[in-house]
Structures are given as C-alpha cells and as structure tokens.
Amino acid sequence: MTDLHQHLRERVLAAVGEMGLDRDVADPLVRLGPPKNRDHGDVALGSFQLAKLAGEPPPAFADALATKVAPDDVIESAEAAGPFVNFRFRRAAMAREVLTAVCVDAAPYGRAAENGQVVCIDFSSPNIAKPFHIGHMRSTVLGNALCRIHRHLGAKVHGINHLGDWGMPFAKMMTAYMRFGDEQALHESPMRYMFELYKRYGKEAEADPALDAEAAAHFKALESGEDNEQRRMWQLLREESLQAFQGPYGRLGVSFDHITGESFFEDKMEAAMARVEAAGVLEESEGAEVVTLKEQGIKVPCLLRKSDGTTLYHTRDLAAAFYREQQYRPTRILYVVGAEQKLHFAQLKAVLTKMDEPVADAVEHVPFGLVLSKGPEGKWEKFASRSGNAVFLDEILDEAVNKVRQVIAEKNPELEDPQQVAEQVGVSAIVFNDLKNGRIKDVKFDWDAMLNFEGETGPYVQYACARLSSILRKAGGDVPDVASVDFTHLADAENVLLTMMGFGAAVQRAADQSEPSVVTNYTIALAGEIHSYLVDHHVLGADPAVRDARLVLVDAARKLLTTGLHLIGIPAPARM
RNA sequence: GCGCCCGUAGCUCAGCUGGAUAGAGCAUCGGCCUUCUAAGCCGGCGGUCCCAGGUUCGAAUCCUGGCGGGCGCGCCA
Numbered sequence: 321m322t323d324l325h326q327h328l329r330e331r332v333l334a335a336v337g338e339m340g341l342d343r344d345v346a347d348p349l350v351r352l353g354p355p356k357n358r359d360h361g362d363v364a365l366g367s368f369q370l371a372k373l374a375g376e377p378p379p380a381f382a383d384a385l386a387t388k389v390a391p392d393d394v395i396e397s398a399e400a401a402g403p404f405v406n407f408r409f410r411r412a413a414m415a416r417e418v419l420t421a422v423c424v425d426a427a428p429y430g431r432a433a434e435n436g437q438v439v440c441i442d443f444s445s446p447n448i449a450k451p452f453h454i455g456h457m458r459s460t461v462l463g464n465a466l467c468r469i470h471r472h473l474g475a476k477v478h479g480i481n482h483l484g485d486w487g488m489p490f491a492k493m494m495t496a497y498m499r500f501g502d503e504q505a506l507h508e509s510p511m512r513y514m515f516e517l518y519k520r521y522g523k524e525a526e527a528d529p530a531l532d533a534e535a536a537a538h539f540k541a542l543e544s545g546e547d548n549e550q551r552r553m554w555q556l557l558r559e560e561s562l563q564a565f566q567g568p569y570g571r572l573g574v575s576f577d578h579i580t581g582e583s584f585f586e587d588k589m590e591a592a593m594a595r596v597e598a599a600g601v602l603e604e605s606e607g608a609e610v611v612t613l614k615e616q617g618i619k620v621p622c623l624l625r626k627s628d629g630t631t632l633y634h635t636r637d638l639a640a641a642f643y644r645e646q647q648y649r650p651t652r653i654l655y656v657v658g659a660e661q662k663l664h665f666a667q668l669k670a671v672l673t674k675m676d677e678p679v680a681d682a683v684e685h686v687p688f689g690l691v692l693s694k695g696p697e698g699k700w701e702k703f704a705s706r707s708g709n710a711v712f713l714d715e716i717l718d719e720a721v722n723k724v725r726q727v728i729a730e731k732n733p734e735l736e737d738p739q740q741v742a743e744q745v746g747v748s749a750i751v752f753n754d755l756k757n758g759r760i761k762d763v764k765f766d767w768d769a770m771l772n773f774e775g776e777t778g779p780y781v782q783y784a785c786a787r788l789s790s791i792l793r794k795a796g797g798d799v800p801d802v803a804s805v806d807f808t809h810l811a812d813a814e815n816v817l818l819t820m821m822g823f824g825a826a827v828q829r830a831a832d833q834s835e836p837s838v839v840t841n842y843t844i845a846l847a848g849e850i851h852s853y854l855v856d857h858h859v860l861g862a863d864p865a866v867r868d869a870r871l872v873l874v875d876a877a878r879k880l881l882t883t884g885l886h887l888i889g890i891p892a893p894a895r896m
Numbered sequence: 897g898c899g900c901c902c903g904u905a906g907c908u909c910a911g912c913u914g915g916a917u918a919g920a921g922c923a924u925c926g927g928c929c930u931u932c933u934a935a936g937c938c939g940g941c942g943g944u945c946c947c948a949g950g951u952u953c954g955a956a957u958c959c960u961g962g963c964g965g966g967c968g969c970g971c972c973a
Contacts, residue, residue: 356915356916357916364916403916487972487973606970607971625971627971630971658967661973662967690967692966745935756908761902768922776921776922779935782935783936786935787932795932822912844921848920852937854937855928858931
C-alpha cells in the first residue's frame with residue numbers, strides 16, 4: 321500500500337468512526353480498490369457492508385461518508401455515486417509520492433528491507449537424463465521469477481535446483497549408455513547424444529523387457545553406495561549433462577543458490593526413513609514400505625521403499641524436506657512443479673502431517689499447466705519427448721533471436737551491437753510469453769503468436785524502456801533533482817502515475833498467489849500508459865519547468881519498468 | 897470408475913478473491929510519422945461469461961447438478 325492509500329484509509333476510518341461505527345469492526349469492511357472505470361475516481365469504496373452495519377441504506381450512507389471525508393492536501397475529492405464513494409487524490413500529491421519513492425528506491429517500489437520470511441523455492445529441477453526442452457522452461461522461468469519477487473519483498477530466498485540425477489530415469493540412461501554408448505559422441509554434443517540414447521532405449525525396451533530389469537539392477541548397484549562401474553557411469557553422465565544445461569540457464573539469466581539434486585540425498589534417506597518409522601506411521605505392504613494416508617483423505621498410500629529395497633522419488637523429497645527445514649528454517653517451501661504431480665505433493669504434505677512434522681505447513685506445491693503444440697489437425701496436444709519430437713529450448717530461442725535480428729535490420733539498422741540486443745529481446749519474447757498467462761493455464765506454443773512482437777509482448781515492454789532511455793540520453797543524462805520539481809506540471813500524467821502506484825500491490829499479489837503473471841501484466845499496463853503518454857507529451861521541447869518535471873517522470877517510469885521486467889527475469893536494453 | 901484442473905469476443909487471455917455499463921492483445925476495417933524509436937498511438941467491428949438450478953441487495957466470480965476438454969490414480973519422476 322502506498323502512503324497515499326494509507327492516508328486515505330485513515331481518513332475513511334476516522335469518518336466511519338465519527339458516524340458511530342466501531343473502528344475495529346469496520347476496518348475489514350473498508351475495502352478500497354480501483355474503480356470499475358477510471359473516470360469514476362482513483363479509489364472506490366462500495367459501502368454496502370458498512371451501511372448494513374450502520375443500519376442505513378447504502379446510498380445514504382455513501383453520501384454521508386463522502387461529506388465526512390473533506391478534501392485535504394492529499395485528497396482532492398470524495399463523491400458518492402449511488403452506494404459507492406469515489407475518491408480522487410490531488411495530482412501533485414500523487415506525483416510527489418510516486419516519483420520521490422521511486423527515486424530513493426523506497427519500498428514498495430524498490431527492494432524492501434528484510435521481512436523475516438525465509439522462502440525455499442524448488443524449481444527447474446530437470447531430469448538431467450533427458451534433453452533440456454521446452455517443457456523444462458516453465459518451472460525454470462516461473463521459479464526464477466518467484467525468487468526475484470520474494471527477494472524484492474524482503475524475504476531470504478533459497479533458490480534450489482533439485483536435479484533429477486538419481487532413480488530409474490537416470491538408471492535407464494546409464495543402461496542405454498553402457499549397452500550402446502560412445503564416449504566420443506557423448507563429449508561432442510552431450511545433450512543431443514543423450515537424447516538419441518533416450519529414444520533408442522525407449523524403442524529397444526519395448527521389444528526387450530529385460531532392459532528395464534537391467535536398469536533396475538544398475539540402480540540397485542548404484543544405490544548400494546559402492547565404488548563400482550555404475551557409480552563411475554553415473555558420475556560421467558551427470559557431469560556431462562549438468563555442463564550441457566548451463567547453456568540454457570545462462571541464456572535465460574537463471575541462477576541457483578543451491579544445486580542439490582536427488583543424489584545429494586543419497587546418504588540422508590536412511591535417516592529420513594528412520595524418522596518415518598520412529599513416528600510410527602510406516603507400514604509394510606506387498607513387500608514395499610508405505611505410509612497410508614486414508615485419514616488424510618488420500619486413497620493411495622505413499623511408497624517410500626520398493627520391494628527390492630531401493631528408494632523412490634518420495635523418499636528423496638522427504639529427505640529433502642527434512643534437510644531444508646534443518647538447514648534453512650523456511651517459512652515457505654515452494655515446489656514449482658507441473659500440475660500433473662499434484663498428487664505427489666499432496667502425499668508428501670500428508671505424510672509430514674501424519675508424522676506431526678511442523679514443516680508440513682511450509683510445503684506448498686506451485687503447479688502449472690502443460691506446454692501444448694498444435695497437432696496436425698489443428699488441435700492442441702502435449703509435447704511428447706518420448707516420441708522424439710521434443711523441441712530443444714536452444715532451437716526455439718535461436719529462432720526468436722533470428723527473427724528479432726531481422727526486425728532490427730528493418731527498423732533500426734544503425735543500432736550498435738545488434739547481436740546482443742537481438743539475444744536480449746528474442747529470449748525475452750519467449751520467456752515473457754510463458755509468464756504472461758496464469759501459470760495453471762496450459763501454454764499454447766504458437767510460433768506465429770510468439771514471433772509477432774506487437775501488442776502484449778516482451779518486446780512491447782522493452783520498447784517502452786528503450787524509448788524512455790532514449791529521451792534521458794538525449795536530455796544529456798542529467799535528471800533534475802526530485803526535490804526541485806513542481807509537481808503540478810504532471811497533472812496530465814495521472815494515468816501513468818496511477819498505474820505506477822499499483823506496482824507494490826501487483827508484486828505483493830504475485831508473491832501471495834505464487835503468480836508471476838500478475839507482474840508481467842503489470843509491466844504491459846505500465847508500458848501501455850507510457851506509450852500513450854509519450855505520444856502527446858513531448859519532454860525535451862517543453863518549457864524548462866515542465867521539461868524537468870517530465871524528465872523526472874520519465875526517469876522514474878523507466879526505473880519501475882526495468883524493475884518490473886527484472887522481477888520476471890527479463891533485461892531492459894537501453895536501445896533496440 | 898474415482899479425484900483434481902480448465903471452460904469469458906473468430907483466436908490467445910485478463911478480470912485484484914461477491915460490486916458500477918464484462919476488459920485487453922492478435923486477426924479484421926479506418927485514421928496518425930517536418931519534433932524525444934510507428935516493435936508505437938487513436939478509433940470501428942466483435943459477448944447466451946459452457947448449460948440448468950440455488951445462495952445474495954448484488955454472481956463471470958460462491959454452492960449443487962449436468963456437458964465439453966485435460967491431468968492424475970503403489971513399486972517412474
């Protein structure tokens with residue numbers, strides 16, 4: 321909440337108090353929000369519930385409330401409109417509040433002070449025995465954005481890459497490599513080659529079921545902890561793939577605080593199992609060790625040890641939860657993992673609950689939809705890496721970057737370092753597209769839409785930043801001191817200012833709902849206001865006092881847009 | 897079969913947790929470059945908010961029941 325909103329809220333509460341309502345009772349009913357239509361005012365209050373409390377008809381109550389909130393140096397007007405009260409801030413006050421706060425980097429526009437929250441974010445976590453394809457991108461970019469958003473709000477964030485470097489998928493890759501692998505080919509192009517092995521294994525295992533048994537045996541040998549061939553194989557493949565993954569991570573601007581894959585918990589699983597057993601919830605079933613969860617409302621039990629004695633995904637996630645709790649003391653642990661694994665995380669949380677472990681409350685699955693591609697009949701269908709039509713992320717990014725390069729050649733041929741800008745804009749277009757819609761929605765991977773850089777796209781927002789940067793550059797680089805600005809000159813920038821004031825609320829909502837798209841859409845809205853404003857408000861040609869005020873506005877808008885983009889992992893080039 | 901998710905303009909989606917006349921972008925049609933980047937701006941067209949009940953002063957939003965699509969349901973992750 322901005323200072324202006326805080327002030328308004330105080331005034332409304334005082335007025336409501338004068339009207340005979342108990343302040344504490346009324347407090348939660350004072351819900352100030354943006355009005356349906358901006359023409360109505362800056363902030364609206366539906367007085368239905370307050371009126372009910374006062375025993376008056378809403379329109380009469382709204383009328384009385386509006387007269388009680390007299391104008392002051394912040395509030396310009398309060399007008400009743402039927403059961404609603406519409407408030408307007410003084411334009412100069414809005415400009416002062418926003419521009420000053422942005423300028424000194426104060427919260428909620430700038431990064432907040434430590435707030436005591438500790439948030440673990442388990443994201444990306446790819447199965448490194450598979451190629452890094454488009455499907456891996458969602459968790460990666462969503463998690464990266466959530467890390468940045470929580471950090472901005474003052475949380476201590478632990479971004480964790482819980483690599484899938486253990487278990488059966490890895491064992492299958494080992495088996496394929498040990499049967500028909502070639503070290504030379506592996507070194508040449510690890511990701512491509514492993515994808516070939518992956519496909520070949522799938523094909524051969526279909527014809528020869530013995531392959532899966534072999535893989536299971538290899539996994540058992542690996543998990544024995546002995547220094548054997550399997551372990552050396554595991555090490556080799558793990559290093560190669562991890563290396564190969566650095567490419568995509570680098571291009572996406574993603575980094576991790578901890579890369580602790582499933583294998584990291586190899587020596588921590590027995591302790592975890594002992595803890596489950598000590599809690600008295602472990603049962604034997606058909607030769608396996610399970611925790612039944614009927615009383616938690618989940619029909620299927622959670623398997624923690626297979627009948628051949630080896631561990632499972634759940635075992636490692638459980639060990640990881642204990643480890644994170646003891647190591648980081650998190651208030652929240654977010655698992656940014658596809659919606660198809662909902663049951664898995666419900667089980668994980670239920671097991672911890674049944675064990676009476678407090679960390680259960682921190683566990684929070686952040687599910688997201690699938691990536692779909694257009695099928696032959698125009699129907700949206702799942703990307704299937706198994707059938708071998710997986711699209712490598714690098715190819716997608718390259719295609720977008722190439723398209724951007726063309727656009728640059730066409731629109732801004734004199735741009736220096738077009739290659740770097742193309743990379744920044746092209747990769748962002750793909751990332752932005754992924755973060756634009758609510759995460760639970762399936763992403764429709766539509767080349768035409770993604771390579772169109774007009775409208776609600778990453779380039780659209782970056783373009784706004786570039787235009788602002790250009791103005792500042794042409795002004796000579798010196799932005800006037802905020803303290804010297806006559807804010808009355810910015811009355812015509814009310815739409816920009818109002819939108820800027822919504823920044824904090826957007827970031828907060830994104831964090832609360834684990835929904836980066838709120839920030840993405842915010843950047844679109846602000847960029848739109850800026851584009852509109854710049855059309856008929858020239859900065860450099862204006863009278864000195866107006867010019868100074870507008871320069872400060874431009875500088876603040878650029879800062880805020882840059883921050884917004886940064887929060888979703890996207891750079892803001894100064895020229896494009 | 898059971899559980900969960902989704903259903904809003906031709907297409908892709910918002911809709912701030914129940915409020916005012918349901919909003920954007922794309923596509924389409926029309927207008928705007930002698931001044932800071934036209935990857936832009938302004939306007940037109942376009943709606944049975946899947947259907948039927950219910951709760952409420954008020955429902956796209958909450959509840960029940962359908963329909964359509966998707967995902968999941970013990971030794972994979």
